Amino acid sequence: MRPLSRTPRRIAATASAALAVALTATACGGSTTPASGGELSGKTVTVAGVWTGSEQKNFKKVLDAFTEKTGAKTVFVPSGDNVSTFVGSKIEGGNAPDVVMVPQVGVLQQFAKEGWLQPLSDTAEKTATDGVAPVWKEYGTVDGEYFGLYFKAAHKSTVWYSPDAFAQAGVSEPGTYEELLETGRTLADSGRPAFAVAGEDGWTLTDWFENIYLSQAGPEKYDLLAKHELKWTDASVVTALTTLGEVFKDKQLVAGGAQGALQTDFPGSVEQVFGPEPKAGMVYEGDFVGGVAKDEFGRKPGEDAKFFPFPAVGGGKAPVVSGGDAAVVLKDGKNAEAGMKLLEFLATPEAAEIWAGAGGFLSPNKNVSLDAYSDDTTRKTAESLVAAGDAVRFDMSDQAPAAFGGTKGAGEWKILQDFLRDPSDPAGTAAELEAAAAKAYGN
Secondary structure, X not given: OOOOXXXXXXXXXXXXXXXXXXXXXXXXXXXXXXXXXXXXXXXXXXXXXXXXXXXHHHHHHHHHHHHHHHOOEEEEEEOOOOHHHHHHHHHHOOOOOOEEEEOOHHHHHHHHHOOOEEOOOXXXXXXXXXXXXXXXXXXOEEOOEEOXXXXXXXXXXXXXXXXXXXXXXXXXXXXXXXXXXXXXXXXXXXXXXOEOOOOOOHHHHHHHHHHHHHHHHOHHHHHHHHOOOXXXXXXXXXXXXXXXXXXXXXXXXXXXXXXXXXXXXXXXXXXXXXXXXOOOOEEEEOOHHHHHHHHHHOOOEOOOEEEEEOOXXXXXXXXXEEEEEEEEEEOOOOOHHHHHHHHHHHOOHHHHHHHHHHOOOEOOOOOOOHHHOOOHHHHHHHHHHHHOHHHOEEOHHHHOOHHHHOOOOOHHHHHHHHHHHOOOOHHHHHXXXXXXXXXXXXX
């Protein structure tokens, strides 16, 4: 997470699992005054999610619209980054939220297999099916039942750059991975290292790998690896790690070298490119980089903060990796029926367009008007995400069991941090990844 999300969810959701549990007792947000006489008047819908800061604020605008429409009061409770631990503790304590915004496919599958979730109502399913590509429905379905409504998405195949740095170096947007590395070396020659890499946040390293792997190995192998039906020791994984290692081992390409990168978190990587004292020309991550550059450093996406698509690698197609947050209804919620009404609302273009206008949001729903987005850069990104249709592939680590793909200091995050520190043995790293994956998947 990713998700935001490896997605914005991870930008500010830095609490430990213990803190996440401690937060469960405190609701962080109510709704506008409920409409009197609405169909859900007198009901309170509790929604848990990872969002903090501007994301939480903007989601509350969506909840407020639901309140005005139905009369239901809404309360948002921050879950912290470990949603699985949070929800498990709430259910065990008899105080489960009605709706959870789940940022990982693997966690959604876990919840479904535990028997915690209600399938979508016929209304929610029909509205969602009319709006999203089948792949999004597939990610929300477990054992043939549709549980997770993908409301918020991330486009994680974008490379952001400083136009000033590019102009100073005399370079333009690259079209292939090879050109990307050459552009980076030219940037370094002009006095600014190529990439700010957020090595302290292991999820960003998984995103690097996933884009390279999807383009280089193709979607079929990507899907097999995501399910651990292909071993991490496969030659395609070693090849992708070797390709990634070309970046990690080149001191011209990584600002501060490996040691500097390992001490840089995601917000810090954005600051290194768009902050007051730039230290790099580019930062790879999702569309949410633009929101951080805008909100934290006063940059204008499309003007002094631009992006280009993550380029094609080794003759493959340009990748489109996504992440997202799925709304689910818990059976143990005190107002689960009203919670399902919220999902029926979230499935509509109307709900998505509220957040789209506020910024920092992409919808996978093709029926959301592009005019609803607040700037041309976000509009372009949303159009690309929807146009990709079933070619979109969900963040691989978000599909994995959390022990492998979503735990700080463990599994894939830790192993790729070690690889950033020393990328000299891709095959050895692949073997470590396979051992950790086999343990987590149990196969």
